[in-house]
Amino acid sequence: MTQPEPVLLSKTKNAVLTLSLNRPERLNAANDELLFALTEALKTAELDNAMRVVVITGSGRGFCAGQDLGDVQNREGSTNFTEHLRHTYIPLIQTIRGLKKPVITAVNGVAAGAGASLALSGDIRLWSEHAILIEVFSNIALIPDAGSTWMLPRLVGAARAFEMMAFAEKIGAEDGLKLGLCEQVYSAGTFVDDVQVYAERLAARPLNALALTKQAINFALGSTLDAALDNEAVLQQLAGDHAEHKEGVRAFAGKRKPDFGQF
Incomplete structure (x- = not known):
């Protein structure tokens, strides 16, 4: 049986490329295959002159539930966190932040752990009313990674970021907008269309x-x-x-x- 693509690509005539994380049965929890595919799709987008804006979103009802812990635990021996991050998340976040095109993270549902880092990494962050961001790392006695310690304090301040991280606080769309974690919040029923309209507006800019x-x-x-x-x-x-x-x-x-x- 053929495995589904870990990242779905959708191009529109209005120069918008949408990359959808495609593990909906796992709330798009990230494994190596998904992370590598997303990084490569972004690098390819850099070279595609027909695409002027990139949107990253999630299939199904979640954006990204973070690292698939089962995928890590299936490896032999103890987890080498440093090697894992250097191999997967670090090049992904560096690619997003260095891309010479605007990147929109369209957060359609839960964004937890490294998924929260991914949600924060966009140049523009658009949230559905059902979006939830949670720096869940402290619940399993780890530190925030994949860029959260760099991005979140710059958005909400060091003390507020530490509080969110220490208590693994769930931030819904209304509070996310107030805190500056996102630029717009849209109705869940029109979210895909609203994101597309916004992205097309951005694609028309220089x-x-x-x-x-x-x-x-x-x-x-x-x-x-x-x-x-x-x-x-x-x-x-x-x-x-x-x-x-x-x-x-x-x-x-x-x-x-x-x-x-x-x-």
């Missing part, structure tokens, strides 16, 4: 400028103000030399909507 903006933000998060200012000056030249900028100026002068999709 892709090169957005890629440089993402690069600038990533740099600034770990730099001084002076270094960030200097980096902005360098990247602004790259943006200004691009055909997108010239189109934007022409459109402004002609009082028309710019066509950034041609680049």
Whole structure:
């Protein structure tokens, strides 16, 4: 019997690529196969000029329930957590954060453990009203990984992040929006369509400028103000030399909507 693909790919004519984690019977708990497939799909998306925005979501009623512990425990000997993370989650999160295209994480249900880290890793985070985020690691006496200790404090502050992690607190959509864990919350019944509309709006924006903006933000998060200012000056030249900028100026002068999709 043929095994289902761990990640489903869906491309639309409006330049949006949707990657759906496809282990719905396990609430999309991640095993090596899924993590490798998602990382490779993202790398392929980088090279696909027809796709301008990437959406990561989950099949079924969950986004990602975190690491499939059964998959880890099936390995011989004791678990080498360091090796596992370096082999799977670290390259995945690095790929998302370094992708030269906007990445939307569309959280349709529970996002727990490493699944919470994945949910937080998007440039934009859109939640269903049924979304739940939980840093569940402390329940099994582990620390948050896959980037949560870097991402969550930057969104909610160090003390609030520690509290969420220490008590494995469940955060629903309403609180997630208040805390800044997501940018929009949509009705479960219209979630897929609402995410698509949002992604298409983003795909119509200047892709090169957005890629440089993402690069600038990533740099600034770990730099001084002076270094960030200097980096902005360098990247602004790259943006200004691009055909997108010239189109934007022409459109402004002609009082028309710019066509950034041609680049």
